[in-house]
Amino acid sequence: GAGVSQSPSNKVTEKGKDVELRCDPISGHTALYWYRQSLGQGLEFLIYFQGNSAPDKSGLPSDRFSAERTGGSVSTLTIQRTQQEDSAVYLCASSFNYDTGELFFGEGSRLTVL
Amino acid sequence: AQSVTQLDSQVPVFEEAPVELRCNYSSSVSVYLFWYVQYPNQGLQLLLKYLSGSTLVKGINGFEAEFNKSQTSFHLRKPSVHISDTAEYFCAVMGIGGGSQGNLIFGKGTKLSVKP
Numbered sequence: 001g002a003g004v005s006q007s008p009s010n011k012v013t014e015k016g017k018d019v020e021l022r023c024d025p026i027s028g029h030t031a032l033y034w035y036r037q038s039l040g041q042g043l044e045f046l047i048y049f050q051g052n053s054a055p056d057k058s059g060l061p062s063d064r065f066s067a068e069r070t071g072g073s074v075s076t077l078t079i080q081r082t083q084q085e086d087s088a089v090y091l092c093a094s095s096f097n098y099d100t101g102e103l104f105f106g107e108g109s110r111l112t113v114l
Numbered sequence: 115a116q117s118v119t120q121l122d123s124q125v126p127v128f129e130e131a132p133v134e135l136r137c138n139y140s141s142s143v144s145v146y147l148f149w150y151v152q153y154p155n156q157g158l159q160l161l162l163k164y165l166s167g168s169t170l171v172k173g174i175n176g177f178e179a180e181f182n183k184s185q186t187s188f189h190l191r192k193p194s195v196h197i198s199d200t201a202e203y204f205c206a207v208m209g210i211g212g213g214s215q216g217n218l219i220f221g222k223g224t225k226l227s228v229k230p
Contacts (some may be wrong), residue, residue, distance in 0.1 A: 004157075031216065040123070042222030043158075043204060050216055058217070091158070098216035101146045101165075101208045105157040 002026070004106035006092050012112045013082055021077045021109045025094030032075050033095070033103060034067055038088040046090075049075065050098035082113045116141040116207045118221035126227045129197055135190040135224045137205030147188040148206040148218070149179055158204065164188065175199065200228045 005024040013019050025032050034046040045059035049069045060066070064082075069075040079086055089110050093103035121136040139145060149161040162173025169181040179190045188205060205221040 033218070035220070040222065042120075043220035045217060045219060048216060056217060093158075099208075099210075101148050101163060101206070101218050102160055103150075103158075103218060105159070107157045 004092055004094050004104055006090075006106035006109050008109055009107065010110045010112075012114065014114050015084060016081055018078065018080045019082055019111060021079075021090050021092075021111070023075045023077070023092030023094075023106060025073065025075070025092070026104055029094035029096050029104070030072070031095040031098040032069055033093040034075070034077050035091045035093065036088045037091055037108065043091065046077070048098065079111075082111075084113050087111055087113045116145065116209050116217075116219045118205050118207050118219055120205055120221035120224050122224050123222065124225045124227065126229060127195055129228055129230050130194050132193050133191065133195050133199075133226065135203050135205075135226065137188045137190065137221060139186050139188065139205070139207045141186075141207060141209055144210045146208045146210060147179075147181060148208070149173065149177070149188075149190050150204045150206060150220070151201050152204065152223075153201045161190075161203070195226070195228045197228050197230060199226060201226060 007022045030051045033048040035043040047067045049055045064080045067077045089108040091108045093105045117140045119138045127133050147164040150158045151161045152158045164171050164181045172178045202223045202225045204223045208218045
């Protein structure tokens with residue numbers, strides 16, 4: 001597709017369950033980012049991938065969070081043993097290259113943990 | 115490491131009035147600076163960017179921003195706002211070089227509400 005695609009758009013889960021959020025970046029974009037958007041907290045950086053380099057995981061809030069990017073394209077963000085404070089909109093973005101700062105965002109996956 | 119402070123969480127303004135959304139940053143290295151906009155129920159999109167050169171940069175929809183290195187600021191301005199400018203605006207910074215490049219840090223956002 002033409003833009004960044006994220007799925008699911010909405011996910012409701014119970015506390016303690018694992019969830020997977022998927023991101024399909026724009027074709028040809030080498031950099032891929034995950035952010036978390038909570039009410040009043042702005043965008044919190046989680047992780048970014050650039051090509052085949054080791055990802056920058058410095059923003060992941062705990063070891064319950066992990067992400068992978070297969071074949072330099074699709075990425076999956078996994079949250080294990082979800083907690084209520086994980087409720088947020090998870091945004092994925094891609095960029096032609098990691099050092100431009102010009103990110104193209106998807107519409108996000110809204111996660112609600114009951 | 116870099117950080118961004120957006121001093122106003124909400125800015126109400128009347129249509130056709132001028133507006134300034136304030137952004138200050140902190141960084142130990144040189145930076146690139148950005149403003150992104152999120153319209154209601156839409157994804158974020160790039161409004162404008164400063165990479166180098168002229169400190170006054172112009173973006174889409176009549177917005178402009180000025181990079182002030184001495185004051186570590188990158189305030190966003192528009193001389194006359196329209197109802198359709200109602201959105202949340204995010205300032206962002208990226209350190210240049212070293213391990214920080216690629217890591218785009220966002221502020222907490224400013225909600226601009228334009229009233230008729």
